[in-house]
Amino acid sequence: MKSSIGVVFSLAISIRAAAIVSFPNPPGYTTRTYNAHAPSSAAKSTDQYSNDALVSLWSRVGPIAPPKNTAVASPTPEPSSLSAFPQPDPAFHPLVASHETGLKDVKLPQNFAWGVASSAYQIEGAAKEDGKGPSIWDMLSHQVPGFVADNSTGDVLAEHYYLFKQDIARLKALGFKAFSPSISWPRIFPFGNGPVNAPGVAHYDAVITALVDVGISPAVTLFHWDTPLALFHEYGGWSNEKIVDDFVHYAKFIITRYDKYVPIWFTINEPQYCNWQYAGYPAEILNPKTGKKGEKGGIKARFACGHYTLLAHARVAKWYHEEFKGQGRITFKNSGNYYEPASTAAADLRSAQRNYDFSIGWFSGPWTDGDYPESLKSTLDDVLPKYTEEEKRIIKGSCDFYAIDAYTSYTAFGSSNDEACMKDPKNGAFPECAGSRQAGNDGFPMGPAGDTGVDWMKTTPGGIRRYLRKLKEMWPSIPDIVVTEFGFAEPFENLMKTKGEILWDLRRADYYQGFLDNILASIHYDKVNVTGAWGWAIFDNFEWNAGLSTRFGLQYVNYTDLTRTPKASMFQFLNWFQ
Template sequence: MSSTLKKLIGALLGTKLRNETASGPGQASTYITDVTATVPMTTVTATIPVDESEYTSYMLSSLWEGMDIATAKVTTTAIPTPLSKAELIEPSNMPEFHSELKLPEDFIWGWAATAPQSEGAVDADNRGPSIWDTACHAVDGFLEGNETLDIANNHYYLFKQDILGLEALGIPYYSLTISWSRVFPFGNGSVNQEGLQHYIDVIDYMVAHNVTPIVTLYHWDLPQALQNWYGGFLDERIIEDFAEYARVVFKALAPNVKIWITMNEPQIFCNDYMTWPEHVPDEIFPIFNLTSPYERLYRCGHNALLAHATAVNIFRTEIEPEFGEGMISFANSWDFTPPLTGSKNDRLASLRQLDFTAGWFGHPIYLGDYPKTMKETLGDLLPELSDEQIALVNQSADFYAWDSYTGYPVRAIPYDEEEGGFDECISNMSHSSWPTCVEEVMTVPGGWLVGSSSDPGTSNWLHNTPDLFRQGVVWSWKQFKPKAYFIPEFGFSVWRESRMSVAHARYDSERVSYLSDYLHQMLKLVNVDKVNLVGAIGWTMLDNIEWREGSAVRFGFQYVEPESLKRRFKKSAFFFRNFFAHHINKSESD
């Protein structure tokens, strides 16, 4: 066990709280009362404050204890400088646009970034740690190269410069996320006004500089305290805590924000509840004796679904009547997986895979309940939705949002002498391929890759597959029948870009090729397939910390210099801007 981890254990479990004067105004630390909390099928003992008066500055500092937080050179909001003409010069040999197909005049397009991957300043202004902050510091090699989120792009202090860059290039939308533990350092209790004001300032600055905000409430950065106290999304108490967090942010930002995402990719962050316990100690990622990975996975999904729907209900019943109509949904993460062949089992495998990925959240929200396939296969591992919950969840999205990066064929698992084949797998939860019982295929007949490969850090899942992107949109448009369709993220990591010179990294033709392929499919989706596609957001505004891959994997439209953190546009940034300049249908008055 590392020395850092040893220092963290006591603090994170609340065992080191003691009576002493806190540094907060007029508050004194008190012992936190041990409360026995009951969750379905499990009884746990968690250290939970009795009321918010027990949230103290000492308690906050104890959450950070043992973490040696790095700080950037700039630690106050930087005064921005206008971009020079040289910074806006396009590279040579830019693609030309020949298609006359158009997108609607009001099509939403821009770039995205997230708080944990770009903000840095993780302990500034009374922010509490997230589970990612803790794991980065406590687990050796948790991020590639032992990186942390401490500084990232320092977007917390450089946001004005970044917004000026968007305005200068003509990027009209910026999709950002809120750090839950900046607004509520412990995930619940009292609001941290400094943290909330930061986001008010960011939104106000965007509006003043002709950049329209899209806001996501949650992008994987769960407040560490909630994981400590009751297991985060493993416990139904997360629903109320998320709802109150959403209410506070809605009220603060709704005057200038009309497009909202409650959660980003619950399919992925719930999968972390399956995999993290394998390498993150229970002392810092407690799972309260839920030893079944699948029980953790689907309990997380169930609570995330209800938390999303509860937040949407607040938005519709409390926020829209006061601040006017908006749009709200959640961002899906799944890959379109057609059958490799026309065989019966491959076709069944494809449908099964889509039920367990797209259908997991899509069916309850758009069709009324979990897919029959999941219910029959998982049994008691999948919590049941009550009639009241079905009513809450049903149609709790104003548009369908799909983070659509890639696709690949699937086939039924081949027959194995010891375990059997596809049919045996479906009914045998001890089978190594259960519960989906499918095999993902990255090569197709003829021995060809399914599409151009991305960086090695993502090549196990990310290929350039524009045809499957279009098929996936059409399939889900017909399957779930939403009123509108939106792409909150799509993007590409160039092979070994982090090892390139600055000049080579900025001339990112492979990324341009990917973007061009997908954007031209969007033209067909609107004009040929008649999908009501209302927008698409490119990932990502800046080269950032790509989660477990650290900065070794790059998706950015801008190169970030390692020491100065100066941003420099890549070829893909100009291509992205130029594509929409050509293909957005202009009104006669423009």
């Protein structure tokens, strides 16, 4: 394992800024140029990877809104430094004060890595351009009414696909040294496997080059939920073991090409999405060959998804260290939140632990013996797929550091019926059989609420410090922890009529101040080795089931002219690190 994520980032920035950018073409991959807009040829091709096949695949999704741009835009003139951006005037209204005044003179560890994050599907737009294949989210947003609350899609969005040079120039001007984006799997492999899409590769070559040219170090996620739709039609996506080989094939191509410039790799974003998202996909889309209309993926799809996701990560990590001998560090990003037991009663303590077991514990194999927690195995029995002894060996130790996307906190409470629930698959609380709420024992909310589109969100800065300490207690072998996502959706922001109203996002600013203060307190007082923090998100984005009407951005996006404007929270975030 590499000893420090900060050292890796520091070296990456100094070496890459002076480098001549070049990209090796991995052996064993066939490249084609695709065009999803091309009309089908008169003679139907029998090639499952033909351009005709791609056009046919898109026809199942339906009409796609065209992009506002048709070519990559050159950077527009940006302020040369943070001080030149329009920002809050403290003479009239200062930013949020520190939550931890005792930390005034405490410094972050040297080479602490920080920046902003986002994902391809949520910001790129240009959904059908340059030979990209459809993802499951193109299908869900177009063909499942109500699956996205406001019925928006990923067709256009902030159009980072064409405006990335402007976005990167602005990050540089604001003073960022790092950015954590994802790569779209179906832009590289329109069918999930088969030939590589040359225009898609050229796009990400240009993105990496733009980051390196201005000295911004990328921390890249390989998969952020945009599974190629073709793999669902072929074999059911992540519910089938075939996806492991296809993901490994994709990951090897990307890592081989860009590892020289990418010091940190995240194989998978939040495999816990198998819980709240994948299991809820309509069955006929999840697996068109077997799924019945009106059904959802359900519990079997949920745990198959988690099983093959973790195995796919482990296979890539093993190859990265043992065969490829990569120069950076590799892990996956967990999604989890802190659970405070409502009391010291056995049922409440058990509930808190089961809440952990069925979220982050589910994917704790890299820090244990490579297997699932006993509570999952005893509760789920044959529903939970089994790892072989060899697979456990591959999973164990497959993460170089612990990455956690931690947004909020809960109170955990048990009941006298939880043990009966664990034996009853028909119980509505099965399989977790663990209660939680976002209120204290007196019923008062744990913190101010986020926007209505994310009813799970309360701002609970004190929880992140307790959570970091808890992670280290649960898995002492973790060398260091990075908070790879944290952010807040300002209440009713999308209903505000003017940009002036939107820019003063004080609740989001308070969220960032409180969380960062508590991360520093965790490092200083609790001696937890936290080596990085990434704010979500670079700017407003498509927020999955909540759509475009729920905003998490540190920059406001005007979806009419696609301009971006830093909000007060951006300056709160940047000032904290300064």
